Amino acid sequence: MRDEFIRTLTTMAQADDSIVLITGDLGFGVLTEFAERFPKQFINAGVAEQNMTGIAAGMALEGYKVYTYSIANFVFMRCLEQIRNDAAYHDANVNVVSVGGGFSYGALGISHHATEDLAIMRSQPNVSVFCPSDLDETRWVTEVSAKTKGVSYLRLDKSKADDAAPLGPLAVGQARPRSSGRDITFVTAGGILQDVCIAADRLRSDGYDVGVISMPTIKPFDHSTIQKLAGECRAVITVEEHNVVGGLGSAVAESLMASPRRPEIFRSIGLQDQFSSVVGSQAYLRTHYGIDAQGIYEKTRQAVVKSPAIAA
């Protein structure tokens, strides 16, 4: 996703000299070409994320479309107040690019795990939150963020799902259904979609009618698609590589509770309000915390097996 982001941004920067990329001294080998081709549109702000974000706000208020870039939490958590007060409150076109969503940098330890970012960024007014699942969506969020008023948060994952059918026109805040099902619908975002797709296939083999929806925009949220599910599908299962508190699962729950109808079953699969304390790759950690394909499959089976209405 990171490489696709840079490829897309390079194309954008060539056509629009108001696109500026500021890195917090990260992106070794990835940003070199951009920096060389667009020296007036690239800044390495050093290891100083608060200043980087303040500068981004200042430049954005002068008409630039600024992308701040760093790993996982550094780019939004260290400088959250700058994002809130300086960029979002001022409706500045600052696009915060978090490289390494969830457990992308698994073995580096909890400092590098972005597992509360969706909750934190979703709570900020004037901030759009994007969480692409595949390369098509990555390209789309990169392009659309420049045109979106205020702050955009882009969570870029190391893992990715295979591209689905051609993306077609997609609006900010619009869900992207990959398939539909009357028994179970998975609602997910980010590279973990790949595990969700595997789990969905296994459940189909078990005889369930299963749908999968990707949510490249977490905020603004596509309430209408989610609320429609309540009447059409018996079990809604959210899956995220993120704390279950405040993230995608919470967004879906908020949406369903505001709906006149509810699904019979709702489950939120994700991290159970915990930090990772084991060492391992993204795939290893997903397995350890039960959010890999097998974990998703088992948790969903357990949820639906108890419901006589969804007997396969």
Place this chain on the structure above:
Amino acid sequence: MDTRELAKRIRIHAVNMTSRGGSSHIGSALSMADILAVLYGQCLNVDPARPQWPARDRFILSKGHGGAAVYAALAETGFFSPEVLKTHYQDGGKLSGHVSHKGIPGVEFSTGSLGHGLPVGVGMAKAARLREQAHRVVVLLSDGECDEGSNWEAILFAAHHGLDNLIAIVDYNKIQSLAPVAETLGLEPFTDKWQSFGWDVKEVDGHDHDQMATMLDNPEPGKPRVVIAHTTKGKGVSFMENSVLWHYRTARGQEFEAAISELERSA
């Protein structure tokens, strides 16, 4: 308007505003009244008829708690009616305790949390350099605010990028929220710190209008400038001067009458 008269009016407005609203920070507002008067009355290239004029100098109040004084300076220089000042800190009013730009002509940037203004000003100055624009960016900081690490990140960056269109002014009244600066987190040797970070350092008496008249002029090529303005917290109201108490205390009753009376009698 003469800048001394402007400073006097800023002070009287600030006392009225903070007393009417029961808000804090009158000491901080009085401390920087002369700096603001010289900026708005003489130095800054701004136009009240065109607050968003692209070629204007940008002014950011980073010590947002002194907002009453900026609102007063803007009202007195024609950005909006002084009547609006009466809504400061009032329910449903337009002017919040910390300076906010929403719906207020002339306020460039909203602050209130310390350590934000300088990085934003650096970004504006960098943008002006990239686009070869001639305007300047002026950021007014408090001394206590220099405790914030974000400022030192910005100080490194501005020097590294040679932003000689950036002027930081520090309202160095030597008193912060709870105690004198020297007893809280000492800044000295303050000028040496800025110099060693690669800034062009000017020291002025922050109440001497003649000394401040040229503080934005003749930048040293390739260096951002800092003006260390030595000031007196609470300046102009004798019982507020150099007093920690008046960072938070609001003048009421006899204190209010005495403050206004002393300011009105001042030259």
